[in-house]
Amino acid sequence: ETEKQAVRRALIEERGRFCTFITxxxxxxxxxxxxxxxxxxxxxxxDDLVVLTAEPHKLxxxxxxxxxxxxxxxYSWSYQTPPSSPSSSSSRKSSMCSLAQPATTTARLSSVSSHDSGFVSQDATYSKPPSPMPS
Structure with missing residues (x-):
């Protein structure tokens, strides 16, 4: 009788482990x-895409x-062409003047560097020193 109880306890313990594993x-x-x-x-x-693209030259x-x-x-097709480029020298001059003015980008660059990966973009390298890495 004692042996039966010992075997029963061992089997129940093993079954408990098995049930935990399954859980x-x-x-x-x-x-x-x-x-x-x-x-x-x-x-x-x-599979659907393969069937739909089997013949690329057939609609x-x-x-x-x-x-x-x-x-x-x-229904008639009508094509409109864009207006021609301005040809006056004053328009060209104003365009060139706007291109000659340096753009300030320091506000934009503050979000460019990434310290979590250790990568700092080229823009950020030339604009400001990187902030200390968070610890």
Whole structure:
């Protein structure tokens, strides 16, 4: 009788370990199943895209229908060209003057450097010393 009780306690202890293991394993397996479902969904999308792009030089039926509809309608195409460039010397002079003025960029550069990765951009290197790294 004592041996039966000892074996029973040992089996219950082992079963408890197994149940704990399964309790910890279940979220991992559920996560894997979720990812597998997403992969299956992505596989369906990829399969559809492969079919849709199998013939790159052939328009799909919907596009052909749009062309037919436009041919049959009395819709007319009109193209407008942009206005020509200004040719007066005063316009050119004002453009050149605006290009000659130096732009101030110190306000913009304060957000350029990145200290978390250790990378400092070239703009920030020439504009100001880097602030001390946070600890």
């Amino acid at each position: 910890f394993l279940q979220p991992v397996v559920n996560g894997e199943l979720t990812m597998l479902g997403e992969i299956t969904h992505l596989q369906g999308i990829i 799909p039926p919907a596009s052909e229908q749009v062309i037919k509809d436009l041919k049959g309608s009395d």
